[in-house]
Amino acid sequence: MPVPAYIQVILPLRLEWEPYYSLPEGVKVEVGDRVRVLFARKEYVGAVSAVGVTPRTDENRILPILAVEEGLPRVLPDEIQFWRAVSDYYLCSMGEVYKAAYPALKTGQEEVEARNKERLETRLEHLKDKAEKARRDDTRERYKAEIETVEALLRGEAPVSVLAPVTLSPAQEIAARTARKALADGKTVLLHGVTGSGKTEIYLKLAQETLDQGRSVLFLVPEIALSRQLEDRIATVFPDVLVFHSGVSAARRSQVASCVRKPGQYLVLGTRSALFLPHHHLGLIIVDEEHDTSYKQDAPAPRYNARESAIMLGVIQKAQVVLGSATPSLESLYNAETGRFVKVDLKERFHSGDEAEIRIIDTVAERRKRGMTGSFSRKLIQEITDTLDGGGQVLVLRARRSYAPSVQCTECGKIPKCPHCHVPMSLHRGPDRLECHYCGHSEPYTGICPSCHGELQPLGAGTQKVEEELTNLFPERRIARLDGDTPDTEEAAIIRRFAAGDIDILVGTQIITKGFDFDGLSLVAVLQADSLVGQQDFRADERAFQLLEQFRGRSGRRGRPGRIVIQTREPEHPVYARLQGSDDADLLAERKLFGYPPYTRLIHITLKDSNEKRLDYLSKELRNALLAAFTEADTPPAVIGPYAPAVDRIAGESIRQLRVMLARNKALTALKRTLAQAVSTFGKERKYAAHLVVDVDPV
Ligand code: ADP
Ligand code: ZN
Numbered sequence: 001m002p003v004p005a006y007i008q009v010i011l012p013l014r015l016e017w018e019p020y021y022s023l024p025e026g027v028k029v030e031v032g033d034r035v036r037v038l039f040a041r042k043e044y045v046g047a048v049s050a051v052g053v054t055p056r057t058d059e060n061r062i063l064p065i066l067a068v069e070e071g072l073p074r075v076l077p078d079e080i081q082f083w084r085a086v087s088d089y090y091l092c093s094m095g096e097v098y099k100a101a102y103p104a105l106k107t108g109q110e111e112v113e114a115r116n117k118e119r120l121e122t123r124l125e126h127l128k129d130k131a132e133k134a135r136r137d138d139t140r141e142r143y144k145a146e147i148e149t150v151e152a153l154l155r156g157e158a159p160v161s162v163l164a165p166v167t168l169s170p171a172q173e174i175a176a177r178t179a180r181k182a183l184a185d186g187k188t189v190l191l192h193g194v195t196g197s198g199k200t201e202i203y204l205k206l207a208q209e210t211l212d213q214g215r216s217v218l219f220l221v222p223e224i225a226l227s228r229q230l231e232d233r234i235a236t237v238f239p240d241v242l243v244f245h246s247g248v249s250a251a252r253r254s255q256v257a258s259c260v261r262k263p264g265q266y267l268v269l270g271t272r273s274a275l276f277l278p279h280h281h282l283g284l285i286i287v288d289e290e291h292d293t294s295y296k297q298d299a300p301a302p303r304y305n306a307r308e309s310a311i312m313l314g315v316i317q318k319a320q321v322v323l324g325s326a327t328p329s330l331e332s333l334y335n336a337e338t339g340r341f342v343k344v345d346l347k348e349r350f351h352s353g354d355e356a357e358i359r360i361i362d363t364v365a366e367r368r369k370r371g372m373t374g375s376f377s378r379k380l381i382q383e384i385t386d387t388l389d390g391g392g393q394v395l396v397l398r399a400r401r402s403y404a405p406s407v408q409c410t411e412c413g414k415i416p417k418c419p420h421c422h423v424p425m426s427l428h429r430g431p432d433r434l435e436c437h438y439c440g441h442s443e444p445y446t447g448i449c450p451s452c453h454g455e456l457q458p459l460g461a462g463t464q465k466v467e468e469e470l471t472n473l474f475p476e477r478r479i480a481r482l483d484g485d486t487p488d489t490e491e492a493a494i495i496r497r498f499a500a501g502d503i504d505i506l507v508g509t510q511i512i513t514k515g516f517d518f519d520g521l522s523l524v525a526v527l528q529a530d531s532l533v534g535q536q537d538f539r540a541d542e543r544a545f546q547l548l549e550q551f552r553g554r555s556g557r558r559g560r561p562g563r564i565v566i567q568t569r570e571p572e573h574p575v576y577a578r579l580q581g582s583d584d585a586d587l588l589a590e591r592k593l594f595g596y597p598p599y600t601r602l603i604h605i606t607l608k609d610s611n612e613k614r615l616d617y618l619s620k621e622l623r624n625a626l627l628a629a630f631t632e633a634d635t636p637p638a639v640i641g642p643y644a645p646a647v648d649r650i651a652g653e654s655i656r657q658l659r660v661m662l663a664r665n666k667a668l669t670a671l672k673r674t675l676a677q678a679v680s681t682f683g684k685e686r687k688y689a690a691h692l693v694v695d696v697d698p699v
Pocket of ligand 2 (some may be wrong): 418
């Protein structure tokens with residue numbers, strides 16, 4: 001009798017092991033094949049992770065597979081190796097990574113069609129439109145040249161993948177040379193270039209060189225909006241660029257996956273999920289705006305950061321990795337300090353203009369002098385007036401969308417809160433409603449207090465209110481708003497109108513800072529900067545600095561000095577000093593002093609439960625379980641908590657957190673595994689696994 005052949009299969013579930021199956025006689029599979037199997041009486045399509053194995057479970061209980069899914073593409077060994085790396089690092093299951101890499105939707109469609117012609121035609125139309133609207137001769141000429149090339153491509157004359165060669169400025173050339181050398185030594189490069197220094201040109205140059213050597217390129221951006229902008233720029237050099245993010249239709253994404261899977265070369269421009277394409281022969285991975293927290297997936301697992309994961313993928317693919325930012329993450333600065341990365345600086349702007357001037361306005365002092373009108377100081381109003389009179393454009397940042405962040409009863413003082421979360425609800429206009437920004441709960445706004453029937457009054461000003469104030473202050477100006485309430489369909493139009501000079505003042509939340517390159521922008525105003533800094537989280541200041549620095553980069557491009565005006569109640573805050581040129585080293589030193597990341601590794605364990613008593617009890621029990629698991633360790637990690645986070649009830653569930661800080665030494669990997677094991681055992685023994693979330697390197 002032939003011995004049955006056993007295999008292991010990765011299932012799209014939160015399973016900590018890969019279950020065994022047997023193969024019916026005559027059926028052969030290889031690692032990576034997709035198979036249909038039964039698990040807990042349900043059918044799943046999994047990926048074979050091992051063949052010819054000796055099962056460690058009772059052989060009588062092993063089921064045969066139901067079928068081999070011939071129609072589905074085979075998962076490459078490199079992909080499985082990458083999933084393994086992600087699952088080890090982020091303490092999640094292989095199944096969770098598999099699910100992220102092969103969402104159910106993607107498995108359906110497999111037709112391969114490049115649709116090159118259609119894309120080129122769209123591009124041509126777009127270019128003609130741009131050429132017509134161009135305000136400068138040299139820009140128009142550039143578009144015209146490109147139109148000719150695209151037309152030639154459409155006529156089938158030039159089936160090339162590289163159109164215009166990238167020409168670097170001398171400063172960029174020096175940076176590229178340093179980068180090449182470090183990359184050749186196997187180092188990750190951190191390109192630290194001020195906004196407008198032309199990091200994109202350097203990426204493109206390196207990409208071109210990689211493609212010339214016959215290898216592929218993955219270009220990562222943190223957000224879809226950035227991808228849209230870069231797509232045009234990249235397509236002028238590589239018309240065959242494959243775009244991959246959640247804004248692309250599922251059918252198109254599956255086409256991109258098919259194109260990548262084919263033997264040839266490719267260049268993919270995408271958001272973090274593009275890491276999970278079936279990559280092969282990757283020569284270069286670019287991570288633009290590497291500091292951006294959008295690279296981190298918060299939920300569901302894998303809770304991975306694309307920056308760290310890109311490096312893992314780079315190792316597997318033997319690809320070079322370039323991270324770039326005007327405001328590198330402390331994590332990357334630390335890696336540069338320890339020699340793991342090589343930092344390459346690019347200190348001058350391509351269109352050398354002066355750095356934006358910074359002016360800090362103390363709103364407490366202004367209010368005392370009666371210098372405030374609503375959200376605006378008289379000084380800022382003057383700045384805006386001068387800018388507009390001089391023909392410039394203005395961006396106004398207010399970090400909170402809504403009309404008012406909260407409302408309060410004038411009679412009884414009550415502040416209406418979300419029935420499911422411990423947070424005040426924000427007032428939104430048109431139609432008037434109260435909205436919870438945590439769970440999305442929304443109810444009509446009547447202006448009447450639900451408990452005493454007194455009158456409700458808006459507290460503070462969100463973006464909608466700021467827009468209203470600006471309309472009153474500058475009635476003759478064209479004013480628009482861009483925030484989370486802006487429909488997706490209008491977002492691009494607003495950005496285009498602002499770029500074309502058809503809007504004088506643009507108000508918005510953080511989204512208005514993202515990479516936009518506006519010729520006419522000369523003043524950036526930040527209202528209530530305190531809502532960016534001064535939160536309890538030790539990472540808030542780093543993020544506030546990055547945001548403000550990026551914001552500064554948005555103003556005064558093309559040789560015109562810009563201005564950034566910051567209104568704050570706390571003008572002495574160190575974030576502003578750093579903005580005015582104090583050293584990154586100071587921030588690192590502070591982190592070192594307190595033993596915070598990047599000098600340690602941080603892991604958050606979040607517990608959620610609608611039963612608060614049980615939650616409190618089990619949070620403490622979990623802390624004890626962790627301490628017990630760590631007793632043997634030479635450098636036992638610090639376990640902080642359980643504590644209630646700033647918002648401790650969301651969508652009807654109370655929240656507690658444990659914070660574990662691990663030393664960055666040789667024992668780290670083993671200790672992480674111990675932690676994962678302890679959490680998993682706890683989850684099983686207490687039947688509490690569904691309430692626990694482990695997050696490695698939370699942001
Ligand atoms: P960064 O990404 O560093 O903020 P960009 O890549 O957006 O900078 O470059 C800023 C501006 O300078 C862009 O308009 C870009 O087209 C232009 N630029 C930069 N380098 C070059 C170059 N080598 N040749 C032509 N234009 C360049
Ligand atoms: Zn809520």
